[in-house]
Amino acid sequence: MPYLGGTLGIAIRRGEIPGLREFMLQIRPDLNHNKTGGAICTGQEDLETVQTEYLDVLKLRAEYNVYKAVYALAYALHELLQCEPGRGPFSGNSCGDLQRLEPWQVVYYLEKVNFTTSFGDEVSFDENGDVLPIYDIMNWQWLPDGGIKVQNNYILILVSQQPPRSVCSESCPPGTRRARKKGEPECCFDCIPCSEGKISNKFDSTECISCPEDFWSSPQRDLCVPKKTDFLSYHEPLGICLTATSLLGTFICAVVLGIFTHHRSTPMVRANNSELSFLLLVSLKLCFLCSLLFIGRPRLWTCQLRHAAFGISFVLCVSCILVKTMVVLAVFKASKPGGGASLKWFGAVQQRGTVLVLTSVQAAICTAWLVSASPVPHKNTQYHNDKIVYECVVGSTIGFAVLLGYIGLLALLSFLLAFLARNLPDNFNEAKLITFSMLIFCAVWVAFVPAYISSPGKYADAVEVFAILASSFGLFLAIFGPKCYIILLRPERNTKKAIMGRGTGS
Known part of the structure; x- marks a missing residue:
């Protein structure tokens, strides 16, 4: 026992x-059927006792x-x-x-x-x-x-169609993992959802598996799906606007180039150094077109070419403006008694040579940058865990800084020279236009640096494209806008007498 x-x-x-x-206590023996052979019942027995x-x-x-x-x-x-x-x-x-x-x-x-x-x-x-x-x-x-x-x-016991289950906790579905409850049997556990970037694709998983680098967990955490890609695309509104603006600027430059070619024999075109004006228009077209390299999925050749094309195009443009400013100063000095010798150093050959040398320096900087630490495409996953941001890393920050610094040096020099020539007689008033254009150029690129540094991913490319287009339009409108106005709308002022300041051209 x-x-x-x-x-x-x-x-x-x-x-x-x-x-x-x-009822049983009220029962009494039947005296007529007492055949047990024992003591005879009286019928008055109390069964409760x-x-x-x-x-x-x-x-x-x-x-x-x-x-x-x-x-x-x-x-x-x-x-x-x-x-x-x-x-x-x-x-x-x-x-x-x-x-x-x-x-x-x-x-x-x-x-x-x-x-x-x-x-x-x-x-x-x-x-x-x-x-x-x-x-x-x-x-x-x-x-x-x-x-x-x-x-x-x-x-x-309630009988149902399903057989009874002797479990403490139900099975954990895919997308979760089992976490045992402390102080309870092994069959008692909680189902914890997998964290972001991890999955479980079977029932009762004890741990979640991390997705590969280019994949991310689905909303149900039961499957790894490819990460979304993000870059400045031609198909999104921002990319479409920038592309349209770039092509518009290229088209306008081509139209103005045609106008200047058609009126190349007029005093307005000849008086403002037509050869440098044509070269400046070509360089502005290149500036507008190079912005297209910043749009679309970054590839090795676009990453290497975008900054090189940008740097050389802008140096060519600013070099033309610098030489035009220097020519204005030389011509004014030559107009004074005893100053004719100064023009010997600013002839057509010297002008071409100066532009070529200044542009070659930038080309050398770009070549050294590409050879030593070339920009390459990069998959950035730091901004968003579930998204891959394609971008171009500059490779060498020093190389990029030298490229921008050289452009800034030439622009600042052009601005200073044009500022010094702003009060020359009206027949040399192109200096005023150059001063205004370089002021716009410098303002745009000074604002570009902090905006570029603080913009993540594709927005850094958008900021750079915007700076290229804004500075290009600023140079184009400030320098060529007044000239086109006179050539097309005020032809009576497109005379030698008016340009020399002896006409009344109203």
Whole structure:
């Protein structure tokens, strides 16, 4: 018996039958059928004073089930007797006849029985005719005095179509990982969603797997998908606007170049050094076109060519402006007594040579930069975890700084010389236009540096393209706008007398 301590068992449901004990205590022996051969009963015996297990009505098990069965049959017969003729459930809306009752008719009403006993148990039948199963759980406990105590409780078994599952936690779906609950059995765990960039593609994963470099986790965290790519594209609104502006500037330069070619023999074109004006228009066209290299997915050749083309084109442009300014100063000096020798150093050959030398210096800087630390395309994943930003790294920051610094030096020198020549007589008033154009140029590129440094990814390229286009349009409009106005709209001022300042051209 000591081995039974702590044992669990299952027994038929125990119940109480109201009034049974009182009924049994009222029973008296039948004096006419006393054939036991023992003591003769008097019929006045009091059963309440007798120690017998038949009077223990607190542990009725099989009897309790019989009690419920009889009550179920009684409820079924009661419903059968309540049937009204013509409204019955059988063929022809007939009712069952208690005198000629068929078993299947009783079964029909038994299936609909549903009542609760005074002990609190519900009695009903499912579609298969099975009663709701209720069992008692028995627990034998060994007492200190050597006796056994039986604790009793009951369990209600609900039968379903799905087999019962003996698990503490449901399986973790893909996209999550299992995390065991502290202090609980191994089958008890939480399902923790995978963090961004990690996935799990099977049930009950214990850990999440990191996606490869060029991939990112799907919203459900169950699949690695390719990362989105981001760069200044020809198909997005910003890229379309910049491209259209670049092509517009190129077209306008070509139109003005045609106008100057057509009017090349007029005083306005000849007086402003036509050869340098043509070269300046060509360099401005190159400045507009080089901005297109900054749009589109970066590749090795575009990364290497974009800054080189930008640097050489702008140096060619600023060199032309610088030489034009120097020529203006030389001509004014030559107009004074004893100053004719100064023009010897600013003839056509010297002008071409100066532009060539200044541009060659920039070409040498670009060549050294490309050879030592060439710009290359780079996949940047620092800005966005779920996106690849394609950009060109400059390779050598010093090389890029020298390239910009050389352009800035020439622009500053041009501005200073033009500023010194701003008060020359009106017949040399191109210096005023150059001063204004270089002021715009310097302002744009001074604002460019902090904007470029603080702009991430494709917006850095957009800032540089904007600076190229803004400075190019500034130079073009400031220098060629007034000349085109006179050539096309005020031809009466396009005369030698008016340009020399001796005409009244209104």
